[in-house]
Amino acid sequence: MSTSVELSNVTRQFGEVIAVNDVSIHIQEGEFFSMLGPSGSGKTTCLRLIAGFEQANQGRILIHGQEAAHLPPYQRDVNTVFQDYALFPHMTIEENVAYGLMVKGVPKPERKARTQEALDMVSLSSYGKRTPAQLSGGQRQRVALARALVNRPRVLLLDEPLGALDQQLREQMQTELKSLQRQLGITFIFVTHDQNEALSMSDRVAVFNRGKIEQVDTAKALYNAPKTRFVAEFVGSTNIIAEQLALRLTESARTFSIRPEHIQLDPVQMNPSTTSHPDRLSVQGTISEILYHGASTRFNVTLDTGEQLSAQHTNALADRPLNLSTRVSLSWLPSAMVQLDGAKS
Ligand code: ATP
Numbered sequence: 619m620s621t622s623v624e625l626s627n628v629t630r631q632f633g634e635v636i637a638v639n640d641v642s643i644h645i646q647e648g649e650f651f652s653m654l655g656p657s658g659s660g661k662t663t664c665l666r667l668i669a670g671f672e673q674a675n676q677g678r679i680l681i682h683g684q685e686a687a688h689l690p691p692y693q694r695d696v697n698t699v700f701q702d703y704a705l706f707p708h709m710t711i712e713e714n715v716a717y718g719l720m721v722k723g724v725p726k727p728e729r730k731a732r733t734q735e736a737l738d739m740v741s742l743s744s745y746g747k748r749t750p751a752q753l754s755g756g757q758r759q760r761v762a763l764a765r766a767l768v769n770r771p772r773v774l775l776l777d778e779p780l781g782a783l784d785q786q787l788r789e790q791m792q793t794e795l796k797s798l799q800r801q802l803g804i805t806f807i808f809v810t811h812d813q814n815e816a817l818s819m820s821d822r823v824a825v826f827n828r829g830k831i832e833q834v835d836t837a838k839a840l841y842n843a844p845k846t847r848f849v850a851e852f853v854g855s856t857n858i859i860a861e862q863l864a865l866r867l868t869e870s871a872r873t874f875s876i877r878p879e880h881i882q883l884d885p886v887q888m889n890p891s892t893t894s895h896p897d898r899l900s901v902q903g904t905i906s907e908i909l910y911h912g913a914s915t916r917f918n919v920t921l922d923t924g925e926q927l928s929a930q931h932t933n934a935l936a937d938r939p940l941n942l943s944t945r946v947s948l949s950w951l952p953s954a955m956v957q958l959d960g961a962k963s
Contacts, residue, residue, distance in 0.1 A: 621683070622647040622773055622805040623668055623696075628677030630663050637663040639829035640677070645807060647682075647772075650799050652808045652816040655826030656852070661809045664826075665775050668807065669698050682772065696773040697766035701781045703758050705750040705765075711737070712746035715764045736768035739798065756787045763798075773805040780815065792819055813853050817841065825849050841877075847958050850875035857881070857927050859955060866923075867899050873958045878930035880954035883917055885938075886945040900949035903927070905942055919948055 623645040630638040638660045645651045653661040666672040667679060670691035679686040681694055705714050716733040724732070737743045740760035750758055759779060766774055779795075780788045796819050799806045810816050816823045817837040824834045825848070833840060833849045844850035847858060859867070859874040868874075886902060906926070907918035917929045917940065927948055940946070 619646045619648070621645065621680070622649065623682075623807065624678075624680040625664070625667070626678045626680075628664075628667060628674045628679060630660075630667060630672055631675050636829050638667065638674075641829075641831055642677075643824055643831065643834065645805060646821075647805055648803050650796065650806045650808065650819060650821045652810060652820040652823045653826060654810055654813060654816040654823050654853075656811055659826035660829040661811075661826045662777055665698070665777055665807060665809050668694075668773075669696055669775050670694050695771055696775055697769050697771040698775040698777065699762050699766045699779045701778040703750075703762040703782075705758060705761060707750055710747055710749055711742065711753070711761050714750065714761055715746075715768050718765065718769055732768050732770075733764075736764040739767055739802070740764045740794075755783050756791060759783065759791060760794075763795075767802075771804065773807065774799075776806060776808045778809055778811070780810075788815075795819065817853070823853075825852060827852075843956055844875055845959050847873065847875070850956070850958060855928070858958075860925070863901075863921075863923070863925050867901070868952070868955070874955040875958055876950060876955050878916060878928040879914075879932075881927065881929035881948050881950050883919070883929040883931065883940070884947050884949070885940065886947050897951060898949040899952055899955075900947050901927070902945065902947050905940060905944045905946055908940070908942060917946075919946055921948075 621644050625641055625643045628638055628641045629636065641664060653664055655661050663672060667674055670686065670689060681696065686694055706717065709717070712733055715736055716729050719729045719732060734743065737746055740763050742757060742760055742764065745753065745757065750761065753761065762779070780791050783791060792815060808819065820837060822834060822836055823840055825832045825840065827848045833845045840849060840853045844853060850856045850858070854877065856875045856877055859876060861871045861873055864874055865871045901921050903919040903921040905917050906920045909916040914930050914932050919927050919929065921927060929948055
């Protein structure tokens with residue numbers, strides 16, 4: 619597989635702020651690649667550098683092997699879909715989609731055919747004569763997508779494209795975007811601060827923190843084998859086993875992450891055997907909070923030694939009752955503990 623977009627040691631500074639700090643990424647052709655991170659972590663700046671709306675202070679950007687530094691946005695084989703759609707309100711949907719082709723001087727018959735093709739791709743072929751105000755939010759988002767696809771780019775850059783949609787529509791559009799990407803086979807570079815969105819759609823995800831990339835991996839690897847405390851906490855929720863507790867449990871003064879669903883929770887009096895199971899590590903404590911989530915329940919437990927741990931259990935119809943202040947044993951397999959790099963608790 620060939621490289622679609624490559625960033626090598628790219629830095630972008632705005633005055634004192636280092637928005638993107640020595641970032642290197644290789645994005646493969648046809649990949650669904652997400653840039654995930656909290657607000658201000660540099661993901662939009664990174665996307666804008668690829669699009670050509672920003673220039674790097676240092677480092678190289680290659681698009682399909684070609685040095686991009688001196689190419690203006692319109693000469694790069696990429697197109698951007700923005701969060702606010704940026705549709706022209708006075709133009710029809712067809713005119714909005716055809717606009718870029720008109721500016722490029724594409725002859726009218728070809729313009730018409732390609733506009734229709736792009737509207738077909740996003741299932742809006744019968745909406746061409748409407749104006750943006752006559753469409754729903756999800757439909758407007760699809761027009762923005764068609765407007766980028768009409769240029770037949772090899773790379774589509776998407777900046778929080780689903781941010782303005784309500785949850786249900788957002789999930790529906792996630793499925794549609796994913797299947798469109800698979801069908802077209804073009805590279806998608808997708809910016810989001812929503813970890814579920816990134817995990818469910820992407821082939822690989824880059825996790826940004828303060829202008830740097832903490833980890834680039836598949837969704838499964840990020841979740842099951844986070845390398846840093848930041849990734850463990852930002853991608854899903856987790857328990858951090860700090861050095862002191864780790865030392866007592868494993869005789870190793872390192873920091874670990876363990877996902878709440880990997881911790882088994884049993885009332886102490888009902889199942890004393892769990893605590894003495896040779897394969898499992900265990901601690902005891904008292905339930906301090908119960909958070910019901912429908913499909914699962916989260917139990918926050920205060921350990922006898924003062925630390926807090928959370929266990930998450932899938933709810934079944936005939937669950938045993940576990941109440942606040944119940945004495946419990948928490949146990950897990952040592953393999954569920956993931957050691958984190960350089961994390962200080
Ligand atoms: P969000 O999810 O809020 O869009 P982000 O991760 O995309 O955040 P960026 O927009 O890339 O983050 O911003 C990274 C940092 O660079 C922030 O501190 C931001 O304030 C700063 N920044 C971005 N653009 C500019 C600019 N044109 N001038 C000055 N500072 C900027």
